[in-house]
Amino acid sequence: MDSPVSIHRATLGDAAFFPDIERASGELFRQLEELAWIADDDVMAEAAHRPLIAAGTVWVARDEKAGVVGFLSAQRVGRVLHVWQMAVSPSHQRRGLGRALLRAAAVFARDADLEAITLTTFLEVPWNEPFYAGLGFTRIPEDALDDRLREVLAKEAQAGLPRERRCALSLNPGVLAD
Numbered sequence: 182m183d184s185p186v187s188i189h190r191a192t193l194g195d196a197a198f199f200p201d202i203e204r205a206s207g208e209l210f211r212q213l214e215e216l217a218w219i220a221d222d223d224v225m226a227e228a229a230h231r232p233l234i235a236a237g238t239v240w241v242a243r244d245e246k247a248g249v250v251g252f253l254s255a256q257r258v259g260r261v262l263h264v265w266q267m268a269v270s271p272s273h274q275r276r277g278l279g280r281a282l283l284r285a286a287a288v289f290a291r292d293a294d295l296e297a298i299t300l301t302t303f304l305e306v307p308w309n310e311p312f313y314a315g316l317g318f319t320r321i322p323e324d325a326l327d328d329r330l331r332e333v334l335a336k337e338a339q340a341g342l343p344r345e346r347r348c349a350l351s352l353n354p355g356v357l358a359d
C-alpha cells in the first residue's frame with residue numbers, strides 16, 4: 182500500500198533533494214520527440230532554492246517512507262508569487278501532489294493578500310499549460326505581459342527554450358485556495 186504523503190513548508194535541508202527530483206521528473210519530456218532534450222537540460226541549483234526556502238515560499242510533498250517526493254519553489258515579487266519550478270518524482274506523479282503543492286502556495290498567497298500567482302511554462306504539453314489551466318490559471322496574452330515576465334521569458338529563450346512554445350500564466354490565489 183502507498184504510504185501517506187503530506188504537504189509542508191520546506192526546510193533548508195530539503196533543498197539537497199530538489200535537483201534529483203527535478204531531473205527525474207523531467208523524464209516525462211522524453212515522450213515528446215521535439216522536447217525530449219529537456220529531460221537532459223540543466224535543473225535549478227540547490228543554492229537557488231535556499232533563499233526562497235528561507236523566505237518561506239517553498240513547499241514540499243513528503244512521503245512518510247520515501248521522504249521528499251515533490252517541491253514547489255516560488256518567490257514573492259511585490260504583490261505576486263512567482264513559481265520558478267515545481268516537480269514531482271515519477272513514482273508519485275498523477276496522485277494529486279502537483280495540485281496540492283499549488284494549493285499550498287495559493288493559500289499562502291491569499292493569506293498574504295497577494296494579487297496573483299504567476300509562472301512560465303510550455304504550451305500544450307499535457308503536464309504544463311493544460312495542467313495549470315485545469316486548476317484555473319489563465320494565459321497572459323503576449324501584448325499584456327509586464328516587463329518582469331517578458332524578461333523571464335527572454336532569459337529562458339536565451340537558455341535555449343523555444344520562445345514560441347512558452348507562455349506566462351496567472352492565477353488569482355482565491356480561485357485555488359478557497
Ligand SMILES: CC(C)(COP(=O)(O)OP(=O)(O)OC[C@H]1O[C@@H](n2cnc3c(N)ncnc32)[C@H](O)[C@@H]1OP(=O)(O)O)[C@@H](O)C(=O)NCCC(=O)NCCS
Nearest residue numbers: 206207267268269274275276277278279280302307308312
Ligand atoms: C507538473 C507536475 C509537477 C505535476 O505533478 P503531479 O503530482 O503529477 O500532478 P497532479 O497529480 O496534481 O495532476 C496531474 C495532472 O497533470 C496532467 N498530467 C500529468 N502528467 C501527465 C501525462 N504524463 N500525460 C498527460 N497528462 C498528464 C493531467 O491532467 C493530470 O491529471 P490526471 O492525473 O487527473 O489526469 C509533474 O508532472 C512534473 O514533475 N512534471 C515534470 C516537471 C515539470 O514539467 N514541471 C512544471 C514546470 S512549469
